[in-house]
Amino acid sequence: MVSRLCESKKVCAAADMQLQVFYATLDQIYHGKHPLRNSTTDILKETQEKFYGLPYVPNTAWQLRFSHLVGYGAKYYSYLMSRAVASMVWKECFLQDPFNRAAGERYRREMLAHGGGRDPMLMVEGMLQKRPSVDDFVSALVSDLDLDFETFLMDSE
Template sequence: MPKIVLACSMPSSRSGSLPLLTHGMMENLFHEFGHAIHSMLGRTRYQHVTGTRCSTDYAEVPSILMEYFANDYRVLREFARHHQTNETLPEEMINRLCQSKKFGSAYEMQTQVFYSILDQVYHGNHPLDRPTVEILEEIQKQHSSIPYVPGSAWHLRFGHLVGYGAKYYSYLYSRAVASKVWHGCFAADPLRQETGEKYRREMLSHGGGKEPAVMVENMIGKRLSSEELVDALIDETKS
């Protein structure tokens, strides 16, 4: 896999050379930067509802949206360079690299749906004397392509079941919203200043001080239906 070097990277203290980032590392950097600007650009009256202190359904939207920028050649060519020649990485190489990430995306989406359903069932109404392993086996048989392994209990290591408490679905919800914002506002020109200013004003500045659906509607110009969100997730599995 080709290496990505950030032009702003500081020299390594050991070798004196610039540290290299794989595309996956760089994408994760963009993801976390989305959370950072969500907080830095917050302009709410009360600090306890600023930035990422918002609805869980909305908290991952800015970070997932930044992943689209990390996979767009028009953005990458601004800083992605060959670590020896400093030449801009070829567009064909970047496009093939980004397309390769679609491999297995349908299964990944199915797995996230499975996890979300399992989370809902565990936190819903079910017989209290029924072992959680039995529930896991039943849900996995219904909603996963991978068969349940008898005697296994991997859900005991699934920390989100406790940390999120019936809200694990928010990752899928946020991904669907981010997809609509990207394709509706940024895909045509990801570096357009007017669009970025609107994004800062309509979505990033309010944190949890404004209804998420209203912020998204003000950004893309329409209220999203459940069907549109589902279609957005399905489109994410396509090349």
């Protein structure tokens, strides 16, 4: 029963991904160039109708209480980027052998050793031994959704 409960969390993975894309898009719009005649609520409504599955609820302004839209300064997308990087590193470096010493040493050398002192893309390139493209990031996120859904279906049988 506990196992099924844990697996059931994967059912909403696609909805969560859509929500994260919506938040990241809204953050980019709020911090980008947009018509000054529109209120943040008008922008929210337009963006939600375009990028999110649930409709905007009239007379709400939840964006005013969602501090990530201010504190991150157009960097909310980093949640999705970190998921994608983690997925790529896991699949390409550790999936076949999670205890691979050479991969672990490379992880320490390329990613952990620098703290915040090195450009993140250079660390990812060093770890993956290639420069990932936008398509690579998207594929990593989509394949995780596919894997979660397939795992859920198999465990439900």
